[in-house]
Amino acid sequence: MVDFSLMAKNMRSSEIRRLMKLAADPSTISFSGGMPANELFPIDVVDELYNGLDLKTKRIAMQYGPTPGYPPLLEALKNYLVSRGISMEGQELIITTGAQQALNLLAKVFIDPKDMIITEYPSFIGGIAAFKSYDADLLPIALDNDGIDTDAVASAITTHADRIKMFYLNPVYHNPAGIIYSNDRKNRLLQILADKPYCIIEDDPYSELWFDEADKPKTTPLKVMAPDLPICYVGTFAKIFGPGLRLGWLFGPKDIIDKCELAKQSMDACTTTFTQVLASEYLNKGKLAPYLTWLRPIYKRRAALMLDALKATMPQGITWTVPQGGFYVWVTMPEHVNATDVLNNALAQGAAFVIGSAFDPLGVKNNSMRLAFSYTPEDQIAKGIGIIADAVKTLL
Amino acid sequence: MVDFSLMAKNMRSSEIRRLMKLAADPSTISFSGGMPANELFPIDVVDELYNGLDLKTKRIAMQYGPTPGYPPLLEALKNYLVSRGISMEGQELIITTGAQQALNLLAKVFIDPKDMIITEYPSFIGGIAAFKSYDADLLPIALDNDGIDTDAVASAITTHADRIKMFYLNPVYHNPAGIIYSNDRKNRLLQILADKPYCIIEDDPYSELWFDEADKPKTTPLKVMAPDLPICYVGTFAKIFGPGLRLGWLFGPKDIIDKCELAKQSMDACTTTFTQVLASEYLNKGKLAPYLTWLRPIYKRRAALMLDALKATMPQGITWTVPQGGFYVWVTMPEHVNATDVLNNALAQGAAFVIGSAFDPLGVKNNSMRLAFSYTPEDQIAKGIGIIADAVKTLL
Numbered sequence: 001m002v003d004f005s006l007m008a009k010n011m012r013s014s015e016i017r018r019l020m021k022l023a024a025d026p027s028t029i030s031f032s033g034g035m036p037a038n039e040l041f042p043i044d045v046v047d048e049l050y051n052g053l054d055l056k057t058k059r060i061a062m063q064y065g066p067t068p069g070y071p072p073l074l075e076a077l078k079n080y081l082v083s084r085g086i087s088m089e090g091q092e093l094i095i096t097t098g099a100q101q102a103l104n105l106l107a108k109v110f111i112d113p114k115d116m117i118i119t120e121y122p123s124f125i126g127g128i129a130a131f132k133s134y135d136a137d138l139l140p141i142a143l144d145n146d147g148i149d150t151d152a153v154a155s156a157i158t159t160h161a162d163r164i165k166m167f168y169l170n171p172v173y174h175n176p177a178g179i180i181y182s183n184d185r186k187n188r189l190l191q192i193l194a195d196k197p198y199c200i201i202e203d204d205p206y207s208e209l210w211f212d213e214a215d216k217p218k219t220t221p222l223k224v225m226a227p228d229l230p231i232c233y234v235g236t237f238a239k240i241f242g243p244g245l246r247l248g249w250l251f252g253p254k255d256i257i258d259k260c261e262l263a264k265q266s267m268d269a270c271t272t273t274f275t276q277v278l279a280s281e282y283l284n285k286g287k288l289a290p291y292l293t294w295l296r297p298i299y300k301r302r303a304a305l306m307l308d309a310l311k312a313t314m315p316q317g318i319t320w321t322v323p324q325g326g327f328y329v330w331v332t333m334p335e336h337v338n339a340t341d342v343l344n345n346a347l348a349q350g351a352a353f354v355i356g357s358a359f360d361p362l363g364v365k366n367n368s369m370r371l372a373f374s375y376t377p378e379d380q381i382a383k384g385i386g387i388i389a390d391a392v393k394t395l396l
Numbered sequence: 397m398v399d400f401s402l403m404a405k406n407m408r409s410s411e412i413r414r415l416m417k418l419a420a421d422p423s424t425i426s427f428s429g430g431m432p433a434n435e436l437f438p439i440d441v442v443d444e445l446y447n448g449l450d451l452k453t454k455r456i457a458m459q460y461g462p463t464p465g466y467p468p469l470l471e472a473l474k475n476y477l478v479s480r481g482i483s484m485e486g487q488e489l490i491i492t493t494g495a496q497q498a499l500n501l502l503a504k505v506f507i508d509p510k511d512m513i514i515t516e517y518p519s520f521i522g523g524i525a526a527f528k529s530y531d532a533d534l535l536p537i538a539l540d541n542d543g544i545d546t547d548a549v550a551s552a553i554t555t556h557a558d559r560i561k562m563f564y565l566n567p568v569y570h571n572p573a574g575i576i577y578s579n580d581r582k583n584r585l586l587q588i589l590a591d592k593p594y595c596i597i598e599d600d601p602y603s604e605l606w607f608d609e610a611d612k613p614k615t616t617p618l619k620v621m622a623p624d625l626p627i628c629y630v631g632t633f634a635k636i637f638g639p640g641l642r643l644g645w646l647f648g649p650k651d652i653i654d655k656c657e658l659a660k661q662s663m664d665a666c667t668t669t670f671t672q673v674l675a676s677e678y679l680n681k682g683k684l685a686p687y688l689t690w691l692r693p694i695y696k697r698r699a700a701l702m703l704d705a706l707k708a709t710m711p712q713g714i715t716w717t718v719p720q721g722g723f724y725v726w727v728t729m730p731e732h733v734n735a736t737d738v739l740n741n742a743l744a745q746g747a748a749f750v751i752g753s754a755f756d757p758l759g760v761k762n763n764s765m766r767l768a769f770s771y772t773p774e775d776q777i778a779k780g781i782g783i784i785a786d787a788v789k790t791l792l
């Protein structure tokens with residue numbers, strides 16, 4: 001039985017619903033949804049793929065599939081992972097119902113109540129919710145512009161060696177922090193973790209969404225840099241095709257993934273075959289690369305518009321991260337400013353974002369905001385940021 | 397952390413995969429899959445529904461949706477439930493990733509390790525797996541042709557009053573038993589449960605699949621007969637549209653469903669929007685009723701062929717249930733016959749089924765078999781049953 005008072009603290013079902021409602025209201029300029037804008041989905045590709053299916057495949061799409069995933073999709077995904085430099089040796093891959101399910105499965109397999117998970121601060125709200133739902137103790141370690149504080153990681157390991165079960169990291173185009181780990185930081189972190197038994201979750205939804213091709217080498221997964229560590233690499237089609245397909249994946253050491261498969265069987269038996277068939281065609285028909293080529297400059301432009309607007313309107317004492325990819329800018333305000341107050345002021349004027357405490361694994365710190373630039377039409381970004389800047393000013 | 401030795405006992409991931417492989421092999425006559433035959437899916441309807449969507453709706457289909465479900469689908473489903481006599485008062489509805497997720501969510505919300513769940517014997521393999529994954533103690537109570545043994549239910553409540561948390565029941569066209577509760581039995585059961593605080597899961601995937609319209613009144617849900625009991629009514633599109641859509645639903649008292657929604661948020665955030673959009677159109681465009689009208693006589697014919705073949709080939713001492721709807725016939729053999737031996741003999745000759753112990757919540761009793769007639773082409777049923785009867789004879 002779940003301790004709902006704990007879960008609710010971070011999950012805020014009604015709050016999220018309120019924000020989704022506001023995001024859906026065309027009169028609110030919303031930076032709250034960590035999602036692609038509806039007009040950016042490749043609907044013409046989906047039409048082509050669906051109508052190109054033969055009758056036999058359409059029937060398979062309507063049927064139960066194997067728990068680990070639709071075999072042609074698993075094959076296509078393995079090819080994709082290999083193309084990114086990932087070794088298949090001793091590893092297994094399963095399709096999950098969104099990356100969210102991958103995080104939940106790993107927690108189910110590894111976590112007993114009060115086991116410790118090292119996370120970043122700030123950290124992904126969905127990861128926090130999944131871990132809390134198994135009554136994990138979360139120990140957040142601060143991020144700076146180059147990644148997690150590795151001295152603090154080393155010290156946490158010394159202090160809590162026996163209680164730690166997992167590390168939860170999102171090194172590339174971090175949600176919500178908007179930063180990317182430097183290679184130097186990744187190497188130092190991997191050195192510290194090299195001889196440790198902890199399961200490392202590398203959550204990597206955004207690495208295809210770089211703004212400049214020259215940055216591509218920075219997006220190299222930890223999984224590639226340290227193939228011998230017990231890293232569970234989590235990915236998703238949510239940001240490179242569409243979240244409504246609910247297709248994520250989980251790739252890691254065979255003994256771990258086999259247990260996750262068993263847990264998944266009791267959780268939802270298998271992931272939607274219908275959308276797995278579409279995603280398989282998407283990869284096999286070479287639709288991913290051209291879509292990303294079209295998509296990246298759009299997000300780059302939205303990020304630039306947001307950064308320009310922040311520079312133009314935010315008062316002194318407010319700082320923010322400068323993303324080189326992904327969806328997010330993380331804004332930090334003086335300690336005495338409460339983001340919930342800012343949000344209420346901004347909402348009254350027609351702009352929305354997600355308050356910082358949602359991304360604090362301890363649910364406390366709230367002098368920060370996550371601004372997603374992915375969802376908002378270009379011509380509304382400056383206006384929306386202006387509203388939020390005004391809301392901040394009245395509270396300084 | 398899950399006790400995998402316990403889970404594996406009932407889940408048998410590799411065994412299920414082996415059976416699915418055999419079921420997929422066109423040279424094996426398979427009665428093992430509890431699923432519609434691929435050629436029975438209404439693909440022409442899916443084509444029409446998908447291609448009839450406007451651009452805006454296709455975009456919504458690619459996007460995250462609210463955790464409780466795609467609002468137009470929730471509306472359509474509520475109308476459907478009301479048409480079946482179900483009252484909405486004080487109740488809430490959520491869409492789940494298959495009915496399997498509904499069972500898992502209820503276990504997550506209610507079960508602490510060693511809490512007791514009263515189930516039927518035999519019981520649905522997916523329910524057993526979900527409950528075991530939260531370390532529940534299962535107490536199976538025998539079914540006869542009219543339903544669960546209500547004297548045994550009353551006695552179990554007296555003995556285990558404090559440990560019982562839930563009842564798990566599948567009163568209509570039972571999986572795997574193939575029986576339907578009589579109204580008298582349902583009334584007696586509801587009397588016993590009337591003043592008890594236990595959550596009652598009514599799993600109802602098959603009730604639309606009656607063979608004779610005159611039987612329709614027998615399919616009335618417990619939820620209709622006892623609207624004031626804490627009954628959580630679980631349904632699915634798996635048998636009335638397609639399992640590959642992964643669309644189930646969970647309907648029950650608001651306070652319970654709200655907690656399930658919170659748990660679902662951390663489990664997969666939301667169910668596939670893409671297939672929810674299709675199911676919403678399916679209901680709203682009136683496609684369900686004509687599909688069922690076409691489908692029911694097909695299953696009725698398959699059941700009749702199976703029953704004829706059993707009568708013609710099975711040796712004395714073997715008994716079986718006579719389904720009036722649904723997908724299954726449950727065959728009971730003398731106690732000394734082990735269904736695994738029968739299966740291995742039958743597989744060697746090219747026929748497959750699921751062994752009884754998979755449906756024993758205690759994982760022990762194995763002198764029985766589940767034969768699904770839903771998946772098997774008409775012209776193969778007699779031959780397949782003949783092979784199984786021969787396999788039984790060599791072991792008597």
